[in-house]
Amino acid sequence: MNRLTRISLGLLVAGSTLFGCATQPASTADAGWITLVDGTSNLNAFTRVGDGNWRLQDGMLQADMGGKTPSYLVTKQTYTDFQIKAEFWVDSQTNSGIFIRCEDPEKITAKNAYEVNIWDTRPDPTYGTGAIVDVAKVVPMPKAGGQWNTYEITAKGSQLTVVLNGVQTVNVRDTQHARGHIALQWGSGIVKFRKVQIKPL
Secondary structure (H helix, E strand, O other): OOHHHHHHHHHHHHHHHHHHHHOOOOOOOOOOOEEEEOOOOOOOOEEEEOOOOOEEEOOEEEEOOOOOOOEEEEEOOOEOOEEEEEEEEEOOOOEEEEEEEEOOOOOOOOOOOEEEEEOOOOOOHHHOOOOEOOOEOOOOOOOOEOEEEEEEEEEEOOEEEEEEOOEEEEEEEOOOOOOEEEEEEEEEOOEEEEEEEEEEO
């Protein structure tokens, strides 16, 4: 084998090795993430509060009917510092949200938890979709109705951030609630969650 052939063969092997490394799946990409909702598993991680017709249907967690008061799925576990990734679909009239650090798992309100809102038609739009009710306004309010959306919510100490569809809507410090449950809300309309994951920090 002459010198030129050896060099060519070496480059071919090196290139193949690099290509192989580049196409290996990132097996640690989901490290640390806990799946709460994926549309197929059971809802054993949650407690139902209220009369909402939460159900797993067509690969999604859905609710579209309930009583006169909002209904929730509340995690049995409590969390302090964490990140949440949630994929959701709502109609234009839906009143929903993700409540974090809920202090009372049987009585969920925006006073004893942080309410990351999903409500395009809220009478005061400054605390509508993308906002944390009574804590962090969003102006102008983005719309979520009629499409799939992604929320990324981070709570680390007093620092709270919310990212909706890749755009940061909240970056605020607040010390009212340090630890608590996570709650998914149905208030009106149609809400579907395709995936909800949490990563303790």
